[in-house]
Structures are given as C-alpha cells and as structure tokens.
Amino acid sequence: MAEGQDRDQGQADDRVDVLIGGAGFAGLALALALRQALGESFSVAVADPALARPPADGRATAIAAAARRLFEALGVWDAVAPNAEPILDMVITDSKLDDAVRPTFLTFAGEVQPGEPFAHMVENRDVLVALVDKAKADGVRLRPDAVADFSADASGVTVRLASGGAVRAKLLAAADGARSAIRERAGIRSVGWSYDQSAIVTTVAHERPHHGRAEEHFLPAGPFAILPLQHNRSFIV
Numbered sequence: 001m002a003e004g005q006d007r008d009q010g011q012a013d014d015r016v017d018v019l020i021g022g023a024g025f026a027g028l029a030l031a032l033a034l035r036q037a038l039g040e041s042f043s044v045a046v047a048d049p050a051l052a053r054p055p056a057d058g059r060a061t062a063i064a065a066a067a068r069r070l071f072e073a074l075g076v077w078d079a080v081a082p083n084a085e086p087i088l089d090m091v092i093t094d095s096k097l098d099d100a101v102r103p104t105f106l107t108f109a110g111e112v113q114p115g116e117p118f119a120h121m122v123e124n125r126d127v128l129v130a131l132v133d134k135a136k137a138d139g140v141r142l143r144p145d146a147v148a149d150f151s152a153d154a155s156g157v158t159v160r161l162a163s164g165g166a167v168r169a170k171l172l173a174a175a176d177g178a179r180s181a182i183r184e185r186a187g188i189r190s191v192g193w194s195y196d197q198s199a200i201v202t203t204v205a206h207e208r209p210h211h212g213r214a215e216e217h218f219l220p221a222g223p224f225a226i227l228p229l230q231h232n233r234s235f236i237v
C-alpha cells in the first residue's frame with residue numbers, strides 16, 4: 001500500500017462498511033435495504049448536509065406501485081400512507097393550447113391488483129421524514145455533512161467530509177442527486193442533453209374535489225400536469 005493511502009486511512013475518524021453520500025430517496029432507501037438485508041454487523045452511514053435540519057423539500061412525487069412495494073418492504077410505507085393520495089385515474093392529452101377540444105389519447109385507470117392503486121401522490125417531506133426515522137431506528141449512522149472528496153485504494157475508500165472529518169469505508173455509494181459530484185469525481189460518465197426548458201412546481205388548494213384524477217397535457221411548449229394531493233390540494237408542474 002502506498003504511503004499516502006496509509007496516511008489517509010489512519011486519519012479516518014469513523015469506519016463503516018458502506019458510506020452513502022446523499023440522504024434523498026435513493027440514499028436512504030439504499031441504506032435501509034443494506035442494513036435490513038445484511039444485518040447488525042454490517043455498518044452503513046449516510047452523509048448529507050441536509051440531515052442537519054428537518055426535511056424541507058416542498059415537492060411532491062408520484063410513487064408507482066412498484067416503488068410503494070419497496071417502501072413497504074423497507075417498513076416506511078405505514079408512516080407515509082396516511083398522507084398519500086391514491087391516483088385513481090390518469091388522463092393524458094397531446095394537443096395545442098388553443099385547440100377547441102383536447103382529445104384524450106391515453107388513460108390509466110384502476111388498480112394494479114384489486115385494492116392496490118397504480119400510484120400514490122406523496123409529499124417529499126413526508127417520505128424523507130419516514131425514511132430518516134426508520135434509518136435511525138435501524139441503526140444507520142446519519143452524518144449531517146457533505147462528501148468533499150475521496151481517494152480509493154485496493155481495500156476501500158477514504159472519504160473526506162466538508163467539516164474536515166474523514167470516514168474509511170469499503171464502498172462509497174453516490175446518491176447525491178441527478179448532477180452527482182461524487183459520480184463525476186469517480187470518473188463515471190453519463191450522457192445527457194439540455195431541453196432548454198425549466199419546470200415550475202407548486203401546490204394549490206381548491207374548492208372542488210379532484211376525485212383522485214391526475215391530468216397531464218403534453219403541449220407544444222412543454223408538459224403541464226395537475227396531480228392530486230390530500231386535503232383537496234393539487235400539485236402543479
């Protein structure tokens with residue numbers, strides 16, 4: 001082992017089997033799956049500066065049945081379910097803004113299995129609170145800190161944190177979002193291109209019920225969606 005690697009490993013203030021950078025849906029779900037599958041002796045830590053404060057993600061997400069089953073298997077769905085709105089009907093159109101009629105070209109209605117809606121709308125904050133609570137209960141080590149840099153060698157990786165601390169892990173998992181700096185730093189390439197579009201999302205309350213119906217209009221300038229939330233509110237994209 002090179003002298004620099006030896007020094008890096010010696011400086012680590014914590015040692016874990018897996019360190020996950022990023023405590024969003026992906027990072028926290030991975031942490032729970034690893035702990036639950038590999039047991040008490042397998043140590044998992046998650047580092048994310050966002051862990052320093054209560055989740056404040058104001059967005060909402062459509063959780064498809066398969067993703068909901070994953071949350072059920074991880075033991076977090078019971079905490080999310082009371083605030084999740086089932087999508088009972090989805091209508092998709094593809095026409096111009098000033099078209100007199102907007103014919104429906106695709107619908108998804110009903111259930112995957114009897115009594116099982118094909119998707120639920122959830123507020124990200126509720127899912128993150130449930131994931132963090134379960135991670136704490138399952139012994140995942142949560143560090144309110146950012147992954148600043150890392151160096152890998154034959155036996156693992158030494159991860160430097162923004163606070164100045166260091167963690168030695170057998171594996172570092174990048175779950176730091178779509179524009180993952182950890183992925184880039186690891187030299188893992190991705191392919192993407194700009195659509196030259198920005199999305200605006202917001203939540204509105206309304207007088208009339210939405211009846212669990214989601215609508216997506218694919219307009220020439222871009223998509224418009226209105227998605228049902230609990231308490232007579234809808235999420236607009």
Ligand SMILES: Cc1cc2nc3c(=O)[nH]c(=O)nc-3n(C[C@H](O)[C@H](O)[C@H](O)COP(=O)(O)OP(=O)(O)OC[C@H]3O[C@@H](n4cnc5c(N)ncnc54)[C@H](O)[C@@H]3O)c2cc1C
Nearest residue numbers: 021022023024025026027047048050061062146147176177
């Ligand atoms: C408008 C909009 C609507 C969407 N709607 C849906 C939907 O309906 N259904 C659906 O399935 N998906 C939807 N998505 C996509 C979904 O939100 C994302 O795919 C999902 O949140 C990604 O989760 P993630 O855990 O990978 O990343 P993120 O949720 O982005 O979390 C990344 C985390 O990494 C942390 N982080 C960043 N850098 C570091 C670092 N250096 N060290 C440590 N931590 C770091 C951040 O603080 C953050 O907490 C939508 C996305 C958008 C933008």
